[in-house]
Amino acid sequence: MAKTYKRETSWAMLLFLAALVVWGPWNPEAKEAARFLSTYIFIFAGGAFGLDAIVKQWGA
DSSP: OOOOOHHHHHHHHHHHHHHHHHHTTTOHHHHHHHHHHHHHHHHHHHHHHHHHHHHHHHOO
């Protein structure tokens, strides 16, 4: 099976979101960007980790 890098991409996106949250108090645009992107990043990460768990549990 080919590697798709979904989990690695999810970790990178979560780290990017964390950086925006940390930078938010000094930059209002970063705070708004974090507020806007958080839903989409968490949905992608949940899907990536959830699909990985399903594949490992039931096989593909």
